[in-house]
Amino acid sequence: MTQPERILIIRLSSLGDILLATPVIDRARAAWPAARITFLVDRGYADLVRTHPGLDEVVEFDAHGVHRGPGGIAALSEALRPVDLVIDLQHKVRSVLLAMLLKPARRLQLVKRGASEVVRALMGQDSILRAPHQVERYLAVLEGEAPPAPPDFVARPRLKPEPHWLEAAAARLPDAGGPYAALVLGARQRTKLWPARHWEALGRTLQDRGLRPVLVGDPANGIPAGPLAARVGGALPVFENGGLGELAGVLCRCVVVVSPDSGPAHLAAALGVPVVALFGPTSPERWAPRGERTSALTLALPCSPCSNHGSGACPLGTLACLESLSPERVAAEALRLAGWA
Ligand code: SF4
Incomplete structure (x- = not known):
């Protein structure tokens, strides 16, 4: 894809998932060094995510306040525009709606289960119970979209605590x-x-x-x-x-x-x-x-x-x-x- 100038990564909750999603920030930063990268997260986690050095901006999602309901999501999309690339690592109704309203040039989303995995899960054989690791599942969203990862890329969450x-x-x-x-x-x-x-x-x-x-x-x-x-x-x-x-x-x-x-x-x-x-x-x-x-x-x-x-x-x-x-x-x-x- 062409070099995106503005990237929005969405992972609203919860603590473990947000942290395991942070290698996607590193990967996107390595792939598109000049892009402005924004992370959208539930407000309770924003201060933690803000310490990530690969981000330009953290936007707090206020699920029970100003961003409540379809009207709140529409207002948020107005505030976030323009966005060239949305990386939706939540993939639930709110994030899907927001990504659609933003009308980015490219929309990537976490696929929780493919069709065959859904069928196997219904038969009691849920293949995602075990592997791959959730970090790899998140990074897979960028596969085929981002240039290859640099040889020294390490896929693990890293935060720097505030003094x-x-x-x-x-x-x-x-x-x-x-x-x-x-x-x-x-x-x-x-x-x-x-x-x-x-x-x-x-x-x-x-x-x-x-x-x-x-x-x-x-x-x-x-x-x-x-x-x-x-x-x-x-x-x-x-x-x-x-x-x-x-x-x-x-x-x-x-x-x-x-x-x-x-x-x-x-x-x-x-x-x-x-x-x-x-x-x-x-x-x-x-x-x-x-x-x-x-x-x-x-x-x-x-x-x-x-x-x-x-x-x-x-x-x-x-x-x-x-x-x-x-x-x-x-x-x-x-x-x-x-x-x-
Ligand atoms: S893994 Fe633990 S919770 Fe699950 S069935 Fe076995 S003993 Fe019970």
């Missing part, structure tokens, strides 16, 4: 109290949650080995950190109800992060913090955090993966994929990645 996030985290977690290890307790889907008794055992082990656990709770999903901190003992620091910038700062204060397959695992990887991600119903081939010091632990049971994003209940009623993932194994991997073994 004030780091300063706030340093005040919250002073050097004298560390070294710290973040235990991220929450995930939106219940089948991705590691049992509380395992977190408690992990917290005790890390504490015995000289690391101070920071418990990252998720009260919005019914996972408060306070009760667990009390059970582990030692007046552990707790982080919850903060913004994503504050969370990024906290993760950067840690020598290792342990997390379910969820957004904070990808955030840690993008920040270059070692992360152990715990996989049960979802596939590490598709969703493992991408980074230099990342580890995806799974028992690889015959029933796993059973879900693309996790679900409300284990189809077998056992949740053996995470119940049987022992705190001893997780602790050993966390200590190894932290260089503490």
Whole structure:
């Protein structure tokens, strides 16, 4: 295609997907260095995305305010015009409508499943459960459109934390109290949650080995950190109800992060913090955090993966994929990645 002058990349949510989509920014920047690249994202994620060095502009999508409904999308399209190339990595009604209204010279979109994949999924054989990795799925949108990637291109998310996030985290977690290890307790889907008794055992082990656990709770999903901190003992620091910038700062204060397959695992990887991600119903081939010091632990049971994003209940009623993932194994991997073994 001819050199686009104005590119719009759309990925509205959620945290993990947005981060895994950021290599598309790098790829587009390498392909069209002179283009103006804008990223459209839900307003809650805008401050994080703004730290990406490949972007010229981040536009906040206000789904419940000024961009609500078809009228809001139409107004947004007026504000964003002109756009030569739209890269729609969301591919839902709102992003499709916006891309159409923008009337760009070229429109690329994430294809979630081809026709044969839809048929196989309906027959219980969903091929995208496993692979390819979501980063590759996003990058595939540019295939045949962008010039070949440079030989040194590395497809992984990267973010640079804002100095004030780091300063706030340093005040919250002073050097004298560390070294710290973040235990991220929450995930939106219940089948991705590691049992509380395992977190408690992990917290005790890390504490015995000289690391101070920071418990990252998720009260919005019914996972408060306070009760667990009390059970582990030692007046552990707790982080919850903060913004994503504050969370990024906290993760950067840690020598290792342990997390379910969820957004904070990808955030840690993008920040270059070692992360152990715990996989049960979802596939590490598709969703493992991408980074230099990342580890995806799974028992690889015959029933796993059973879900693309996790679900409300284990189809077998056992949740053996995470119940049987022992705190001893997780602790050993966390200590190894932290260089503490
Ligand atoms: S079916 Fe298997 S992989 Fe899926 S939630 Fe249950 S134990 Fe985990």
